Amino acid sequence: MTYSIAARDADTRELGIAVQTRFFAVGQTVPWARPGVGAVATQAFADRRYGALGIELLAAGRSPQAALDELTASDAEAAVRQVGVVAADGRSAAHTGAACVPAAGHITGEGFSAQANMMRTEEVWPAMAEAFAASRRPLPWRLLDALDAAEAAGGDFRGKQSAAILVVRGEPSERPWDDKLLELRVDDHPEPLSELRRLLELADGYRALLQLREGDPPPEAVAAVRRLPELDVRWSETYAALRDGDVERARALVRPLFESEPRWRGYVASLAARGLLPHADELLRE
Amino acid sequence: MTYSIVACDGESGEVGVAAQSQAFNTAAAVAWARAGVGAIATQSFTDRRYGWRGLDLVADGARPADALARLRAEDEVAELRQVGIVDTLGRTAQTTGAACISAAGHVAGDGWGAQANLVESPRVWEAMGEAFEATSGPLALRLLAALDAAEAAGGDWRGHCAAGILVVPFEAEPWDRVVDLRVEESETPLEDLRRLVERALAYRRWNRADGGRAELAAAAGLSREHVAWSPILDALDTDSFDDARRLYEELVAEEPRWATYARSLARHPVAGAPIRSLLER
Numbered sequence: 001m002t003y004s005i006a007a008r009d010a011d012t013r014e015l016g017i018a019v020q021t022r023f024f025a026v027g028q029t030v031p032w033a034r035p036g037v038g039a040v041a042t043q044a045f046a047d048r049r050y051g052a053l054g055i056e057l058l059a060a061g062r063s064p065q066a067a068l069d070e071l072t073a074s075d076a077e078a079a080v081r082q083v084g085v086v087a088a089d090g091r092s093a094a095h096t097g098a099a100c101v102p103a104a105g106h107i108t109g110e111g112f113s114a115q116a117n118m119m120r121t122e123e124v125w126p127a128m129a130e131a132f133a134a135s136r137r138p139l140p141w142r143l144l145d146a147l148d149a150a151e152a153a154g155g156d157f158r159g160k161q162s163a164a165i166l167v168v169r170g171e172p173s174e175r176p177w178d179d180k181l182l183e184l185r186v187d188d189h190p191e192p193l194s195e196l197r198r199l200l201e202l203a204d205g206y207r208a209l210l211q212l213r214e215g216d217p218p219p220e221a222v223a224a225v226r227r228l229p230e231l232d233v234r235w236s237e238t239y240a241a242l243r244d245g246d247v248e249r250a251r252a253l254v255r256p257l258f259e260s261e262p263r264w265r266g267y268v269a270s271l272a273a274r275g276l277l278p279h280a281d282e283l284l285r286e
Numbered sequence: 287m288t289y290s291i292v293a294c295d296g297e298s299g300e301v302g303v304a305a306q307s308q309a310f311n312t313a314a315a316v317a318w319a320r321a322g323v324g325a326i327a328t329q330s331f332t333d334r335r336y337g338w339r340g341l342d343l344v345a346d347g348a349r350p351a352d353a354l355a356r357l358r359a360e361d362e363v364a365e366l367r368q369v370g371i372v373d374t375l376g377r378t379a380q381t382t383g384a385a386c387i388s389a390a391g392h393v394a395g396d397g398w399g400a401q402a403n404l405v406e407s408p409r410v411w412e413a414m415g416e417a418f419e420a421t422s423g424p425l426a427l428r429l430l431a432a433l434d435a436a437e438a439a440g441g442d443w444r445g446h447c448a449a450g451i452l453v454v455p456f457e458a459e460p461w462d463r464v465v466d467l468r469v470e471e472s473e474t475p476l477e478d479l480r481r482l483v484e485r486a487l488a489y490r491r492w493n494r495a496d497g498g499r500a501e502l503a504a505a506a507g508l509s510r511e512h513v514a515w516s517p518i519l520d521a522l523d524t525d526s527f528d529d530a531r532r533l534y535e536e537l538v539a540e541e542p543r544w545a546t547y548a549r550s551l552a553r554h555p556v557a558g559a560p561i562r563s564l565l566e567r
Binding site for chain 1: 404
């Protein structure tokens, strides 16, 4: 049915979950995380209670194993559930109920828990753990590397339908509403992992776009922006040109837009009226 | 740039929010709702604080108008923000900051609030309200009708957009949802979102069905597993054990792993009951 990994990045302390399944819209059910507390993946007749209360129990000081013991003890259907838990301090625990459909199992280690059920082979969860350990990329990409390894090791015999990724800050900030760093969902797609990869690249690109506007972006940000849709690249170059006072170059960039869609002129005028686009008046004066 | 609607279903007590925007990953930032509390849309230089703190304030008993006034008072750039709030009593509060990019504005009616910024004309938010009022049925579909009307009124013409919808029940655990669906970076975000919502509602109907699953699964394009098992479950519903057994054996002949699946499922204390009766024969 489902394979997932819950993990902590030892360097950044970020916490995250990535999951793929042959089930509709998995992102609203399986992944749970809270900064400074931990991450939980709840699947197999997925019960959100394990996610919501699991995080509360970790926050109250329980170890991942103690939290899982409490939750399974109070669940009459614990035998069909599968849950992976990782705490902010790197401890982890998992539960694969005796009635989970084979191949089903989990592997836990320092800073991660990988779990899968209804798989073609028992290679799936060790493959996730190996890929996660071997990857040196930022946490969202390491999680995706683990999912790719799971799919390569056999995946779900009934196919695939949805995927999701959730990453939160390592420690809570003073703005808890901004502590969710990444939340991407692919709710219904023939190739959920390819789509998730596309969205992750876009998320990187849009974050880089903000860095670009603030000036002095790192080289990887410039590269990430180039992978965005042509329209976004064009506007980011227009902003950069106007910021540098190069109205001629900005004019050349927006001319095809103005010619193909007259409403772009109104858009630029709206930005200009709010002082959001330098030299916009000159841009509109052809 | 963004148009959205928040609304309460006066009969069911469901509250929800639906939004479409040019901004990537819109729904993760814009749409907020909590069962038994209310729904919030926060957009235009989006500050998620309005969603996060707003739900807490309404949950603590604040009227939407008071919650919004308090959030704005604590915001140094409130003039940039656009926010809509509805609670489970259908009370609404909205703001369109003076610095929101035109056309920008909002309108409210009985149990709903529609808001938009950087759109073609005021027709966009007016059309949302009209469509919501003119549509009946599940709240999720009324919210989608409002988004469709906004798009038809000029909406967002710049392409590749995101959309999302979040509807929560009235009496439920805080983590429960009716629908919670997202579309990212699509040329056809509203069509994609409608397809997702219709499929989500079909899965809900399938889960609660007593017979008729096979037609439902085929018509709604449910998963291969649902399509494969529906005729068997339909047969079990009418105690046609021989038919069920024959269909099951055909399925296993095609894909032997369904037998392992069935044996495991049979161990489920509740969902396993029909499968147990199937395997015992």
